Amino acid sequence: MAVDVRAMWDTLLRALRFRTGDSSLEKVVEKPRPMIFMAAHVDSLTQSMSRWITAVAAQIDGANIFVGQGATTANLAGFLSRHDGDDVVVVFYGHGEVDCFLTNDSLGVGDLRRQGTCRALCSVEHLAAAQGAINVIAYCCSASKELARQLTARRRDARFLGYRDDIFFSIGTPAREAAFSAPMEAAVMDVCRTGRVDELAYQTIRSAYRIERDRWIGRGEFAGDTRAPFVAMFLLRHRRALDLLPKGA
Amino acid sequence: MTAVPALPAFNNLRVLCFDDKPSQRESTRSLLEEQAPITVDFAVNKVEANQHITDSRYDVVLVDVDLRDTEGAEFQGDDWLREQLAELRRQGVEPYIVTAQKGMIRDWAWIRENRIDVIEKGPNEKAFYNRLRHRALGSVPRQFAERPPFEFVTTTPEQEVVAKMILDRTLGAFYEWIERLPDSDVKDLYVSGADALSPRDIKNAMRDPQSALGMTMVALFVDHIRDILGLDREDE
Numbered sequence: 001m002a003v004d005v006r007a008m009w010d011t012l013l014r015a016l017r018f019r020t021g022d023s024s025l026e027k028v029v030e031k032p033r034p035m036i037f038m039a040a041h042v043d044s045l046t047q048s049m050s051r052w053i054t055a056v057a058a059q060i061d062g063a064n065i066f067v068g069q070g071a072t073t074a075n076l077a078g079f080l081s082r083h084d085g086d087d088v089v090v091v092f093y094g095h096g097e098v099d100c101f102l103t104n105d106s107l108g109v110g111d112l113r114r115q116g117t118c119r120a121l122c123s124v125e126h127l128a129a130a131q132g133a134i135n136v137i138a139y140c141c142s143a144s145k146e147l148a149r150q151l152t153a154r155r156r157d158a159r160f161l162g163y164r165d166d167i168f169f170s171i172g173t174p175a176r177e178a179a180f181s182a183p184m185e186a187a188v189m190d191v192c193r194t195g196r197v198d199e200l201a202y203q204t205i206r207s208a209y210r211i212e213r214d215r216w217i218g219r220g221e222f223a224g225d226t227r228a229p230f231v232a233m234f235l236l237r238h239r240r241a242l243d244l245l246p247k248g249a
Numbered sequence: 250m251t252a253v254p255a256l257p258a259f260n261n262l263r264v265l266c267f268d269d270k271p272s273q274r275e276s277t278r279s280l281l282e283e284q285a286p287i288t289v290d291f292a293v294n295k296v297e298a299n300q301h302i303t304d305s306r307y308d309v310v311l312v313d314v315d316l317r318d319t320e321g322a323e324f325q326g327d328d329w330l331r332e333q334l335a336e337l338r339r340q341g342v343e344p345y346i347v348t349a350q351k352g353m354i355r356d357w358a359w360i361r362e363n364r365i366d367v368i369e370k371g372p373n374e375k376a377f378y379n380r381l382r383h384r385a386l387g388s389v390p391r392q393f394a395e396r397p398p399f400e401f402v403t404t405t406p407e408q409e410v411v412a413k414m415i416l417d418r419t420l421g422a423f424y425e426w427i428e429r430l431p432d433s434d435v436k437d438l439y440v441s442g443a444d445a446l447s448p449r450d451i452k453n454a455m456r457d458p459q460s461a462l463g464m465t466m467v468a469l470f471v472d473h474i475r476d477i478l479g480l481d482r483e484d485e
Contacts, residue, residue: 045439095442114442141442168469172437217477229426230438233469236476 040071040103049093052181087133096140135197138162144243159197183208209239
């Protein structure tokens with residue numbers, strides 16, 4: 001059986017980076033893809049997620065960051081328009097529904113959603129409008145169910161890493177927030193390096209979820225936290241709801 | 250801030266297994282110790298069993314019905330074993346007799362007299378598991394025990410028996426842990442697309458057997474334990 005040395009090396013580097021937090025261990029792609037990072041401020045969870053996404057984007061040269069009032073449909077459309085023809089990466093953290101990402105009602109489009117507090121930040125029409133290959137990372141509930149399916153059905157060069165079901169969170173301390181932010185951060189950094197959402201990124205985040213969860217059960221360093229069972233249960237839920245479209249991309 | 254007590258019987262579940270067969274000991278240890286935060290002690294003879302029961306406190310004790318002493322005599326019906334089982338009950342421990350094959354129990358009068366639960370493969374296996382499940386949930390408030398039972402993925406029969414007992418007991422422990430959470434109003438939990446929830450909200454949902462949120466929490470916990478026990482290998 002042939003040994004894929006490059007894949008083994010990538011895996012080793014990812015493991016080292018995840019354990020040490022040292023992103024300089026890896027090379028960046030020669031021509032970085034244009035990347036946009038978006039997160040709305042809807043509630044305390046999305047405020048935390050805004051901090052997480054800002055911290056990730058800060059590690060990436062040239063990242064376009066739109067959080068809070070900047071999480072608008074117009075800003076997303078403007079980014080895609082500016083990079084017409086380029087292969088792009090869209091990263092979204094926040095609330096989602098099966099067919100869209102959500103933002104505050106005054107910043108989005110379409111019908112009111114989520115008990116009348118939100119509208120769609122984007123739906124499949126907005127993402128499919130990109131002219132180059134589009135890579136999407138969606139840290140939100142359920143968007144992998146319809147939004148990803150429709151996008152990858154329309155665009156053969158679209159790739160989508162998200163969740164096919166509701167995902168849950170227990171926040172309130174730095175350790176808990178890191179438990180939920182670190183796995184996705186590892187995947188985003190992988191995508192930043194390779195320029196595409198793929199099986200490597202998918203496996204990276206799955207491994208990272210397992211490593212994180214082990215820290216909250218048994219003899220793990222956070223097993224004594226007052227919310228440890230919740231954190232461990234929710235991390236398992238994240239791992240199981242994770243989805244990559246098209247399959248094996 | 251009031252400290253939340255550790256989840257009982259989850260991180261510290263202790264199992265004593267009377268079994269002299271190395272292969273069975275290894276499979277039990279593999280299931281319980283390597284894949285779950287549970288401590289298993291083994292006794293292969295009376296001396297070791299005496300030592301363990303005197304020195305430690307166990308949640309579950311499993312006795313292999315085919316166990317023999319060093320002279321080859323069976324423990325089944327043995328006065329020593331009767332005394333040990335009585336001592337375990339005084340400690341509040343439920344002992345179980347495990348048989349790998351139907352028909353291994355020869356002295357049912359002795360079993361009944363000592364009120365021992367028998368785990369035996371056979372046509373009544375499912376009924377026994379249901380009874381065992383209800384007994385395990387007996388310490389849990391009635392409305393919790395009324396939730397529908399859960400299905401299990403079968404591994405080996407013996408491991409499955411142990412897994413079911415652990416799952417039932419840890420589920421009961423999970424309810425107790427939720428009940429003992431301080432009534433904090435801090436809304437730091439996000440479950441099922443709902444707005445932020447506090448431990449009080451979770452507690453109230455768990456008390457309501459009709460609550461969708463309560464059922465979601467139970468399902469999440471069962472998935473969590475099944476994963477720890479390695480019952481969902483298709484996930485990998």
